Amino acid sequence: MNPKEWLRFYMEMAQWFGVEGLYFPSAKEPPDASSPPAQQGRAASEQGEKGEVVRAQPSLASAPQAGLFGEEEASELLVVPTEDRRKALHVIEEAVANCTKCPLAQTRTKVVPGVGDPHAQLMLIGEAPGAQEDKRGLPFVGPAGQLLTKMLSAIQIQREAVYITNVVKCRPPRNRDPQPEEIASCRPFLQAQLRLISPKVILALGAFAARTILSKPPKVSLSSLRGKVWELHSGKLLVIATYHPSALLRYPQYKKLAWQDLQLLQRTLSSLSSQEA
Ligand code: SF4
Numbered sequence: 210m211n212p213k214e215w216l217r218f219y220m221e222m223a224q225w226f227g228v229e230g231l232y233f234p235s236a237k238e239p240p241d242a243s244s245p246p247a248q249q250g251r252a253a254s255e256q257g258e259k260g261e262v263v264r265a266q267p268s269l270a271s272a273p274q275a276g277l278f279g280e281e282e283a284s285e286l287l288v289v290p291t292e293d294r295r296k297a298l299h300v301i302e303e304a305v306a307n308c309t310k311c312p313l314a315q316t317r318t319k320v321v322p323g324v325g326d327p328h329a330q331l332m333l334i335g336e337a338p339g340a341q342e343d344k345r346g347l348p349f350v351g352p353a354g355q356l357l358t359k360m361l362s363a364i365q366i367q368r369e370a371v372y373i374t375n376v377v378k379c380r381p382p383r384n385r386d387p388q389p390e391e392i393a394s395c396r397p398f399l400q401a402q403l404r405l406i407s408p409k410v411i412l413a414l415g416a417f418a419a420r421t422i423l424s425k426p427p428k429v430s431l432s433s434l435r436g437k438v439w440e441l442h443s444g445k446l447l448v449i450a451t452y453h454p455s456a457l458l459r460y461p462q463y464k465k466l467a468w469q470d471l472q473l474l475q476r477t478l479s480s481l482s483s484q485e486a
Pocket residue numbers: 305308309310311312313314320377378379391394395
């Protein structure tokens with residue numbers, strides 16, 4: 210996509226998301242490249258009242274959170290075998306394919322372990338496979354998946370450059386919500402994928418993913434978790450929660466908020482790149 214095509218695409222996406230006026234993000238211009246992420250977040254917070262993104266208050270500076278991992282496991286997050294991540298991911302995929310740990314094994318057509326770059330800096334985690342995913346064994350391949358690809362493109366991220374998976378790897382019958390015991394049974398696979406890929410940022414898609422990754426109880430709403438950058442493991446892992454693309458297809462009122470979350474994701478990734486440069 211050349212710059213002109215991308216601009217047209219970006220404007221179409223902004224329109225679809227209900228954005229009025231054009232806030233034009235630039236991957237080369239993070240909010241303040243000299244500030245650490247927390248300070249940049251605060252800067253974003255000040256813009257929050259004007260409809261911009263809001264920074265998470267639960268910064269780990271005061272209250273470390275282990276999220277998906279137990280506290281004792283937090284230090285292991287970045288200790289991953291890097292020699293051949295693809296091979297190691299394949300081992301996890303095989304374990305998923307043979308898994309019968311929860312009742313979803315009896316109703317699935319195919320397991321959906323995940324797909325993408327084993328060295329991805331950004332990992333996308335959804336809730337559970339749907340009908341299309343169950344048929345093909347790949348995550349986010351239905352209409353919601355197509356929207357997800359466009360959402361990533363709008364912030365100049367290629368789908369192939371990220372790793373995409375779900376909290377549970379088998380489709381719940383009739384797309385019902387995954388049960389707590391199913392999430393618990395499947396959790397070790399997600400933990401293994403996280404340890405191996407060791408992403409810098411997770412985009413949690415939907416309430417189940419956000420609550421699972423941030424270890425929040427079932428009553429915590431997605432609206433209280435989105436629009437913020439959560440720092441886990443002393444800031445080694447950042448988490449942004451947003452609406453699941455399938456929710457955006459059904460409930461247009463969430464589109465503007467999701468667009469803000471996308472901008473927040475882009476700023477966060479830009480900020481990380483600036484710090485590494
Ligand atoms: S959902 Fe997870 S734990 Fe349950 S059978 Fe599938 S792979 Fe195993």
